[in-house]
Amino acid sequence: MDHQWRSRIIARVSARAVMCVGVAALLAVNIAAQTPELRWGGDAEGGAPFVEADPSDPTRVVGFEVDIASMLAEGLNRRPRFIQTGFTTIDASVARGDFDIGLSGIEDSFARRTRLAVTVPYYRFREILTVRAADAARYRTLADLRGRRVATLAATLAFDLLTAAEKEHGVVVVPYEDDVHPYTDLAVGRVDAVLLDEVLAERGVRRHPALTNQPTSVGVGYYVGILAPQNTGLRNQIDAILKQAMRDGRLEAIFRRWKMWNEDQRNLYARVTADESGPAPQTQSTAAQLSVWDATVRYLPSLLTATVITLVLSVSSMALAIVIGVLIASGRVYGPAPLRALLTGWVELIRGTPLLLQLFVIYYGLATVVQLPAFLAALIGLGLNYGAYESEIYRSALESVPPGQLDAARTLGFSDRQTLMLIRGPQALRLALAPMTNDFVALLKDSSLVSLITVVELTKQTTIFASNIGTWFVPGLLCAALYLALSLPVSHLARRLERTWRRA
Amino acid sequence: MAAGMSVLTVRDLEVRRGARSVVRGVSLDVARGEIVAVMGASGAGKTSVLRALAGLDPIAAGSVAVDGLQLSAGPLPRGEALRELHRRVGMVFQFHHLFEHLTALHNVWLALVHVQRQPQREAERKARELLDHLGVGARADAVPRELSGGEAQRVAIARALAVGPPLLLMDEPTASLDPARRGELATTLRQLASEGRTLVIATHDEEFAGACAHRVLIMDEGRVAR
Numbered sequence: 001m002d003h004q005w006r007s008r009i010i011a012r013v014s015a016r017a018v019m020c021v022g023v024a025a026l027l028a029v030n031i032a033a034q035t036p037e038l039r040w041g042g043d044a045e046g047g048a049p050f051v052e053a054d055p056s057d058p059t060r061v062v063g064f065e066v067d068i069a070s071m072l073a074e075g076l077n078r079r080p081r082f083i084q085t086g087f088t089t090i091d092a093s094v095a096r097g098d099f100d101i102g103l104s105g106i107e108d109s110f111a112r113r114t115r116l117a118v119t120v121p122y123y124r125f126r127e128i129l130t131v132r133a134a135d136a137a138r139y140r141t142l143a144d145l146r147g148r149r150v151a152t153l154a155a156t157l158a159f160d161l162l163t164a165a166e167k168e169h170g171v172v173v174v175p176y177e178d179d180v181h182p183y184t185d186l187a188v189g190r191v192d193a194v195l196l197d198e199v200l201a202e203r204g205v206r207r208h209p210a211l212t213n214q215p216t217s218v219g220v221g222y223y224v225g226i227l228a229p230q231n232t233g234l235r236n237q238i239d240a241i242l243k244q245a246m247r248d249g250r251l252e253a254i255f256r257r258w259k260m261w262n263e264d265q266r267n268l269y270a271r272v273t274a275d276e277s278g279p280a281p282q283t284q285s286t287a288a289q290l291s292v293w294d295a296t297v298r299y300l301p302s303l304l305t306a307t308v309i310t311l312v313l314s315v316s317s318m319a320l321a322i323v324i325g326v327l328i329a330s331g332r333v334y335g336p337a338p339l340r341a342l343l344t345g346w347v348e349l350i351r352g353t354p355l356l357l358q359l360f361v362i363y364y365g366l367a368t369v370v371q372l373p374a375f376l377a378a379l380i381g382l383g384l385n386y387g388a389y390e391s392e393i394y395r396s397a398l399e400s401v402p403p404g405q406l407d408a409a410r411t412l413g414f415s416d417r418q419t420l421m422l423i424r425g426p427q428a429l430r431l432a433l434a435p436m437t438n439d440f441v442a443l444l445k446d447s448s449l450v451s452l453i454t455v456v457e458l459t460k461q462t463t464i465f466a467s468n469i470g471t472w473f474v475p476g477l478l479c480a481a482l483y484l485a486l487s488l489p490v491s492h493l494a495r496r497l498e499r500t501w502r503r504a
Numbered sequence: 505m506a507a508g509m510s511v512l513t514v515r516d517l518e519v520r521r522g523a524r525s526v527v528r529g530v531s532l533d534v535a536r537g538e539i540v541a542v543m544g545a546s547g548a549g550k551t552s553v554l555r556a557l558a559g560l561d562p563i564a565a566g567s568v569a570v571d572g573l574q575l576s577a578g579p580l581p582r583g584e585a586l587r588e589l590h591r592r593v594g595m596v597f598q599f600h601h602l603f604e605h606l607t608a609l610h611n612v613w614l615a616l617v618h619v620q621r622q623p624q625r626e627a628e629r630k631a632r633e634l635l636d637h638l639g640v641g642a643r644a645d646a647v648p649r650e651l652s653g654g655e656a657q658r659v660a661i662a663r664a665l666a667v668g669p670p671l672l673l674m675d676e677p678t679a680s681l682d683p684a685r686r687g688e689l690a691t692t693l694r695q696l697a698s699e700g701r702t703l704v705i706a707t708h709d710e711e712f713a714g715a716c717a718h719r720v721l722i723m724d725e726g727r728v729a730r
Contacts (some may be wrong), residue, residue: 408663412667415583427605
């Protein structure tokens with residue numbers, strides 16, 4: 001009895017304790033949830049000093065943008081939360097509400113000002129031409145680079161400056177998707193200069209001692225934060241915090257910490273804090289000021305050129321894939337056991353690894369051994385990759401021709417080669433036609449991956465178009481229409497061929 | 505029957521499938537114009553004998569002479585030896601094995617043009633004649649899957665005959681035919697024999713064998729039983 005009573009007390013007390021702990025935990029979670037977040041988007045691939053994974057704790061990010069985000073969050077009484085976003089999609093992501101503000105070395109431009117709510121500029125940078133030290137005397141300005149390949153990051157002020165120089169001075173623009181490979185390709189001689197902002201240029205020269213920066217700047221730009229267009233209330237709060245930080249030296253402290261401070265910033269801050277509107281962005285691509293219709297008319301020729309590149313690349317890659325496919329399939333059907341094993345291994349290797357990785361290995365990985373031009377590297381990469389898939393189609397097609405027909409051919413005196421050319425091959429081809437058509441249409445679309453090794457094809461040109469006019473709607477529709485214009489005739493032709501063969 | 509008149513002479517033929525002998529000690533003489541039916545239950549070795557004679561499976565032991573050409577034990581004949589053999593031996597398969605992407609006519613002339621190097625016009629004329637002769641001239645432009653079993657059978661015979669082999673091997677020729685067609689086929693084969701062709705037919709259709717063969721051999725477990 002006594003024992004029962006005691007255990008009842010213990011049960012009641014411990015239940016109460018559990019309840020207390022639970023309530024406390026709920027309260028803590030609730031308080032945390034009530035502190036609103038400042039979700040900010042950036043690309044950690046951009047690396048230091050912008051945003052990069054903390055080397056000592058890769059789950060955290062560090063960089064001057066991280067410090068600015070923390071400062072803004074503190075001013076807003078919010079908790080900062082980083083959201084990883086690809087550099088070229090930051091504008092679209094912030095517009096659709098994936099995060100409150102984009103901070104990732106984003107350049108001020110008219111296009112952004114028309115489509116988004118843009119903060120006051122908080123950093124002024126110069127566009128710097130980087131060349132190999134040996135060429136420093138030869139290539140001083142863009143005008144010296146007629147007919148030469150000049151690398152930059154797509155959809156940036158530098159890209160617009162280069163596009164203008166393409167018309168004026170005849171330089172060849174090579175757009176990259178990242179800000180690291182332009183400098184490695186400059187060092188190995190694939191391009192003759194890089195035009196990017198001084199932050200990147202300084203980093204490029206630090207990493208490649210054989211490179212040097214030209215002293216005169218080619219242009220000037222500003223880093224800003226971007227918000228969704230309807231988010232002007234938050235933008236105004238942030239502008240106030242930024243201006244206060246310019247006055248009280250907190251921004252200077254951040255940029256000094258990242259070794260980016262210079263007198264340009266002092267002048268910028270003086271103007272921003274004095275003048276409500278701040279400096280206007282350098283006039284660049286005027287596309288943003290045009291109507292969508294005029295912009296479309298202006299971009300259509302380059303989209304058509306890019307379509308031709310996509311078509312030529314796809315057709316020649318497919319031709320290479322067919323040749324490789326036939327060779328591998330013949331080896332696997334007719335070859336001796338060691339060759340069959342070798343070819344099977346090759347097919348599994350190619351099919352089991354991403355096409356993107358293969359393109360990187362061929363273009364960047366082999367660069368120290370052989371510097372393939374981008375188009376050729378793209379052609380070889382796509383051809384090798386699709387060749388592996390084609391070989392499987394041909395092998396199974398060859399093996400599905402009934403062996404009885406091969407016996408019949410033998411008793412009629414046909415040689416193995418004749419049997420393949422006259423009897424087995426033609427029947428296999430008919431079986432392979434539908435999956436081959438499928439593969440060609442897939443290749444047409446996969447060819448967009450080669451933009452990552454600097455080939456400007458249809459998708460890349462569309463991205464450039466879209467980021468310059470600030471909307472994906474019209475460029476997306478046009479791009480889709482052009483891809484369909486390429487793939488539909490192929491499918492139609494294949495269906496007609498199949499019908500003809502069925503009748504024959 | 506005198507050996508000199510034989511189109512086909514088989515001595516102590518042995519055929520193996522893996523380690524197992526599927527044909528053992530088969531000897532046989534077939535004279536020109538003769539039809540020999542080889543009968544026996546499934547698995548008795550009928551098809552294996554035919555495939556060895558046609559150069560599709562290797563001979564493990566013994567010897568075969570076809571119209572003066574000697575085949576001996578060892579690997580399958582290749583190249584010129586194979587072509588020599590197939591000038592002498594044609595084969596019609598149980599399931600015809602017509603080339604499915606070609607018309608009946610094309611099936612018949614393909615080897616004339618590509619193996620015998622005859623001009624295509626002449627080869628086509630000869631192929632059409634053969635199809636007419638076998639009663640399927642009207643189906644010359646049909647593809648194999650449009651042909652009935654009997655029609656496909658006749659096209660397959662025409663294809664084998666086109667290259668002019670003195671010896672024709674047939675595996676279960678009545679398998680895809682209804683009884684009326686079997687009678688017709690027996691008549692056709694008799695006519696071919698009377699024109700000087702020699703036929704060795706593997707079948708388990710007793711009635712058909714009785715209707716067309718001059719001689720019937722019974723096989724059991726790889727041997728000639730009688």
